[in-house]
Amino acid sequence: MTDKGLVPALSLVGLLLLWLVAAALTADPQILPAPQTLVAPFLAELRSGELTYHLGHTLLRVVWAFVLAMSIGLILGLVMGRSETINRWLDPWLVVFLNLPALVLIVLCYLWIGLNETAAIVAVTLNKVPNVTTVIREGARSFSPDLDAMARVYRMPLAARLRHVLLPQLAPFMAAAARSGIAVIWKIVLVVEFLGRSSGVGFQIHLYFQLFDVRMVLVYALSFIFVMLLVEWTLLQPWERRVRRWRAA
Numbered sequence: 001m002t003d004k005g006l007v008p009a010l011s012l013v014g015l016l017l018l019w020l021v022a023a024a025l026t027a028d029p030q031i032l033p034a035p036q037t038l039v040a041p042f043l044a045e046l047r048s049g050e051l052t053y054h055l056g057h058t059l060l061r062v063v064w065a066f067v068l069a070m071s072i073g074l075i076l077g078l079v080m081g082r083s084e085t086i087n088r089w090l091d092p093w094l095v096v097f098l099n100l101p102a103l104v105l106i107v108l109c110y111l112w113i114g115l116n117e118t119a120a121i122v123a124v125t126l127n128k129v130p131n132v133t134t135v136i137r138e139g140a141r142s143f144s145p146d147l148d149a150m151a152r153v154y155r156m157p158l159a160a161r162l163r164h165v166l167l168p169q170l171a172p173f174m175a176a177a178a179r180s181g182i183a184v185i186w187k188i189v190l191v192v193e194f195l196g197r198s199s200g201v202g203f204q205i206h207l208y209f210q211l212f213d214v215r216m217v218l219v220y221a222l223s224f225i226f227v228m229l230l231v232e233w234t235l236l237q238p239w240e241r242r243v244r245r246w247r248a249a
Helices: 003-026 035-048 050-082 084-099 102-113 117-141 145-153 158-196 201-210 214-243
Strands: none
Touching: 003 035, 035 050, 035 214, 050 084, 050 117, 050 158, 050 201, 050 214, 084 117, 102 117, 102 158, 117 158, 158 201, 158 214, 201 214
């Protein structure tokens, strides 16, 4: 294992040791169970298929909301960053949605659309689009004027300009928006499931919250955190390092 991989591993081991010490000091498994006591219920949920079923539903909602939020935010951010007129018109909207609490949007979507998948995805997407738009707008504002001038001189078509001039400069900002977006989106998805869905990790956490079962709450929460860490380490971080290479060259 390289030093870059060793440090995160040691950091997580330190967190695990801190959990063990806290559980020992608490001395009440109903409040904070020790990590090893979660193994048996985790395996039981895995064998029954309940864990994979609910994890799958949550992941599907995360993917849908992530793709929609990134797509809409990319377009809005690019347009606002390149056009000061459009930015002046849309910036107040952006400020309003940035400061609108996630819970309010979730409740309104459920009231207006109904307790269904569409409302859940729309609520999560609307919560994340403003953040993505803000990051992408700043990226669009930082474009090199020299590259823009070159594209105009050579009369590059719009598609070619997007592919070879704009998107390479925007890639680091897209990576930053994606990394922060996936972390926020899955947390909002859990709230959406907690409030109004009949499947998913958030639904299970709601169920075991009502039963005061801390162990099962931790089993489902940590299972999904582990999945998100895998996504972060195997997909998002390598992609971010790749798109930033040209700046370091």
